[in-house]
Amino acid sequence: MNSSVNLIKRGENEKLYAIQLFGGEADSIYKAASLLAPLKPDALDINSGCPVPKVVKNGAGSALMKNPANLGRIVEAAVRASRESLGGIPVTIKIRSGWDSSSINYFECARIAVEAGAAMVTLHARTRAQGYSGLSDWSHIGDLTARLAVPVTGSGDLYTPEDAKKMLGETGCAAVMFARGSMGNPFIFSTARSFLETGSWQPVPFSVRIAAAMSHLEMLSADIGERLACLEIRKQFCAYTKGITGGAALRDKAVHAETIEQYRQIIKDYEKQIII
Numbered sequence: 644m645n646s647s648v649n650l651i652k653r654g655e656n657e658k659l660y661a662i663q664l665f666g667g668e669a670d671s672i673y674k675a676a677s678l679l680a681p682l683k684p685d686a687l688d689i690n691s692g693c694p695v696p697k698v699v700k701n702g703a704g705s706a707l708m709k710n711p712a713n714l715g716r717i718v719e720a721a722v723r724a725s726r727e728s729l730g731g732i733p734v735t736i737k738i739r740s741g742w743d744s745s746s747i748n749y750f751e752c753a754r755i756a757v758e759a760g761a762a763m764v765t766l767h768a769r770t771r772a773q774g775y776s777g778l779s780d781w782s783h784i785g786d787l788t789a790r791l792a793v794p795v796t797g798s799g800d801l802y803t804p805e806d807a808k809k810m811l812g813e814t815g816c817a818a819v820m821f822a823r824g825s826m827g828n829p830f831i832f833s834t835a836r837s838f839l840e841t842g843s844w845q846p847v848p849f850s851v852r853i854a855a856a857m858s859h860l861e862m863l864s865a866d867i868g869e870r871l872a873c874l875e876i877r878k879q880f881c882a883y884t885k886g887i888t889g890g891a892a893l894r895d896k897a898v899h900a901e902t903i904e905q906y907r908q909i910i911k912d913y914e915k916q917i918i919i
Contacts, residue, residue: 651682652866656870663737665690667702668714669720676724687729689721689751689761694771705739705771708752715755722760733762737820740783743772749783750790757793765796765820777821785814786895796820804831804838811839827882829855849887853910857881860903873901880906889913 653660662684666672676687691714693704700706707714714736721734736756741747753764766787768779779799788795794817797810810819825831830852834844859879861908864872877898884890884897896909 651679653682659685661686663688663690664721665693665698665703666717667706669713672717673720673724677728680728684732686732687721687725687734688765689718689734689756691717691756692737692739692765692767693722693797694739694774701770705742708738708748708771709740709742709746711748711752711755714752714760718756718759718761726836733854734760735763735765736761737765737767738818739771740780741770743770746770747783749787753787753791753795755892757791757889761793763794763796763817764791765798767798767820767822769799781810781814784810786816788815794818798822802831804835804844807835808839811813827856827885829859829880852883852887857903857906857910859883860906863904869903870901873903873906876906889916 651662655793660683662679664672664687666675672689675910679687689706690698690704692715693699695704698704698706702710707717718734718736725732725734736753738749738752738756740749747770749768753766755762756764758827764787765785768781768783769775781797781799784795784797788797795814796818797814797816798820801807801810801819801821806824807819808819810816815854819835821831821835830847834847835917837844846852856876856879860872860876863876867875877900880897881894884893887893893909893913896912897906900906900909
């Protein structure tokens with residue numbers, strides 16, 4: 644139960660706070676959504692895009708795209724729970740292009756979701772069969788944007804501020820969603836905003852990046868314990884240090900660190916070498 648609470652805990656600096664649910668049955672989604680009232684979320688999102696086997700095998704995530712009618716019932720249940728228990732906050736949904744290349748049905752699923760009350764649709768323009776491989780097909784985002792009455796958010800292959808501007812320009816979507824592009828790079832949101840608003844952005848200094856990485860590690864440790872946190876942060880730590888001078892050697896040491904203090908010492912040693 645504690646791990647579940649940690650997944651939906653509101654950050655101290657979060658001004659807008661949305662919770663995402665996944666499930667394969669409308670009744671379960673209704674009950675889960677109703678339980679969120681004490682948390683006062685600003686929006687509720689339904690995950691109909693996750694390709695992970697342990698989610699899909701339970702009829703949730705992108706498995707919902709194989710049964711659009713059930714997807715609609717789930718959205719309707721979430722909307723009803725929002726109306727009755729959550730103050731009528733908007734219900735949104737994230738989908739994929741389809742289950743596989745022979746079943747591209749993003750428009751049908753989006754249409755049914757909107758008819759059931761979804762206020763926004765996010766489209767990750769890959770199929771479930773693709774997982775995270777290959778390229779996302781942004782033409783699907785443009786098509787959905789042109790045909791849907793509610794805002795469409797685009798997702799897929801967004802890693803830089805330039806990518807965000809390109810997707811907005813090519814598809815006409817209302818917003819973009821950074822997913823893997825934000826792993827180890829939480830600065831992507833501010834740099835993308837800067838680029839969209841001013842036409843320029845500045846790389847984040849190493850000191851800021853490494854401070855964020857350590858803060859990330861410490862918060863994760865508070866949630867799941869130091870041992871697991873040090874294991875889980877390894878991949879993200881590699882992203883935090885991507886592109887810096889001597890970064891390969893730093894990452895090679897970091898992936899063997901097992902305590903927060905070891906991470907701190909590795910960083911101190913690196914900083915001494917850079918100064919020298």
